[in-house]
Amino acid sequence: MGRGVKAAVIGGVCAVMLGGAGYGAYNVVSALDGSGPAGAGGKSGPPDADEVKETAEDFFTAWEKGDATAAAQLTDNAAVARTLLAGYRDDAHITDVSITPGQTRPDGVSVPFTVKAKVSYDGASKPLSYDSSLTVVRGATTGRALVDWDPAVVHPQLKAGDTLVTGEAASPAVRAVDRDGKTLSVKAYPSLGTVLDQLRAKYGDKAGGTPGVELAIRHTVDGAPDTSLLTVSEGRPGALRTTLSASVQAAAEKAVRRYDKSSVVAVKPSTGEVLAVANNPASGFDAAFQGKVAPGSTMKVITAAMLIDNGVTTMNGPAPCDDEAVWQSQTFHNLTNMKPDPGATLADSFARSCNTAFIKLIDEKPLSDASLTEEAQERFGLGRNNWKTGIVSADGSVPAVAGPDRAANAIGQGQVQMNPLNMASVTATAITGTFRQPYLVSPKLDDRELATAKGLPPGTAAQLKQMMRRTATQGTAAPAMSGLTGDIGAKAGSAEVDGQAVSDSWFTGFRNDVAAAAMTLEGGHGSDAAGPIVVDVLRAGG
Structure with a gap:
């Protein structure tokens, strides 16, 4: 049956439905949208090739004609589909629709197609063309072949709750x-x-x-x-x-393409200006600015600052690296094959990223359950939900907790949550001693107040910078930072996540007046994935 003939039959059914009344009329509607009583259709299993082709063709015909009701009744969610399809014509002002189906995909039920149309408004018009796809399924109660409704059928960028509109732009370009x-x-x-x-x-x-x-x-x-x-x-x-730098942004875009689920941010420590922000995938959620995940051992920059600021130890003071550390009944270990070093200093354990050294020190006086939180908030400006970067961003979270999570937080696990923007800022604060809230657009444009924090004592900042320099040349960050010139420093990390066979890769570093941080979800050790991303960005910006 041809596309036009079948559409006419559907239209005739609608006319009968509108002329009828009571339960009989309801049966016709429900039969068309797949919501009727059980056993109405009699068929089961996936639609066959003829059903898929016929259903798709009928749906396309109704859509082309602007008949939102007929098209919607060929889906398994007629009420929702009807609203979006009617808006396609009435609110988006899309006309002259022509749909060309492609070859059914190997699964036998998915049909790609190309839409060509025209958008007209207030005397102006432009051609519109895009690709999408639909899937044909068996109606659960009717047995009819129906389009599996998804807003992305109408346009691939549409999600639940979205609408298409044409009119004066909400804001100037x-x-x-x-x-x-x-x-x-x-x-x-x-x-x-x-x-x-x-x-x-x-x-x-x-x-x-x-x-x-x-x-x-x-x-x-x-x-x-x-x-x-x-x-x-x-x-x-x-x-x-x-505040972005086109050259650093280009390097960031290229760098994150190396690994899936990667993000990076670069900032200028002397000002707080954001130089680059990039994500892979490029579209969708901005993990670089809005992510909230455990940062692994990059968190040890803040923990080391806490230890120094509270007089627990110094860069050259004791921080023994044992095989294991027990904190309130939970046992913590180091990376596999790390040899113990009972005479290690804080700088030694920082460069090697020894977990047990940091955990053994967090119960020293005057430290409390709130000490790490206070360090993060008061010194590094984190966790107060008051950063005003110019776009939506998350400014990290370091909650005050007791029990095993207090120890886990100290090594970037537990309940700590960060993103590359946060960790780039942490490095910037660590090496300058001054917290400068990162931003993308000058606050002078809209008179917004940037977040403030008291920063670090000069002695603490000097020690952190020296420890990061050593880590970049002799520690766990050295493999990634090798060959990078200038004044450099870094901290590598990995974060174990429940349900993941491979840890998340984290890395933060600086070169001259550029600080950058990256994460690669399920990327392994810090120098494996996130490290090379940061190095590429630092090389472009330094």
Whole structure:
């Protein structure tokens, strides 16, 4: 049966339904959307090839005609599908829709397709083209072959709760530029997609531009700014200067592509300016700024500062590295094959990343359950939820806890949560002694107040910097940092996560006036994955 003939049959059924009444009318509706009484269809198992082809063709025909009701009734969630499909025509102003199906995929039920259409608004129009796919399933109660409803069927970037709209843009476009005035585009720097969307939403009306007309995705669930899909008529973009460095950003983009689930941030310690932010995958969740995961032994930068600031030990003071340490009935170990060193100093144990050395020292007076939290908040500016970077960011969490998690927190496990932005800032504070809240856009643009903290005593900062220098040349960070010139320092780490066979890789380091931190989920030891990412960024920025 052809696409047009089948659509006519569906339309006739709808007419009968509207003319009927009572239970009989309900049966027709429910039969069409798969919600009818059990046994109505009689078939079971996956749809066969003919059913898949016919269902997809019928759905495409109804969609092309703008018949949201008919198209929705060919899905397994008619009520939700109808709303989005009607909005496709009425709110997004998409017309002249032509859909070309591709070859059914090897699973036998997934059909890729290409949509070509036109978006028209207020006398202006632009062509629209994109690819998507659908899956045909068996209705659970009717036995009918139906499109498995997902908003991504209508457009691959749509998620639950999203809508498509065309109209005057919510904010003027911005032409974001780096610190030297070079234009920053998503095409050149894919990781900046979510960053530039947020900057536009927040600063578009402050950058001097005028809004145009756009087709956009409106995110009504998470409150995120609109995602622009197509510019129907141009506005006048305003120029927005950021702190980013195009050269460092390019290096960061390339570096994270080495490993899946990787993120990196670079900052300028002398100012707090963010020089680069990159994620792989480039689109979606901004793990570099918003991630909340255990940072492993990179946390020992803060723990070492706590020990020094509270007079427990010094860089050259004792920090014995034993095979194991027991804290309130929980036994902690070091990395496999690490030889014990009962005469180790703090600098020795920091460079080797000896877990037991740090755990054995955290019950020394005057330390308490809150000491690490206080160090993180008061010295490093973490965990107060008050960073104002210019976009959404998380500023870390180091909760005060008793029991085994107090020991685990000291080595970057337990309940500690960080992201690369946080750890890049930690390194910047450690080597300068001054906490400067990281930011992407000058606070002068919107008079926002940046977070403050008292930073570190000069003696503590000097010792931390020296320990990081040693770790970069003789310790666990040396394999990654090898060949990097200038004033360098680093701390490598790995974080064990329940359910993962491979630990998360973490690394933070500095070179001259650039500090960077990276994480690679399930990347192994710090120098295995995150380390090379940081080194590439430091090489570009130093």
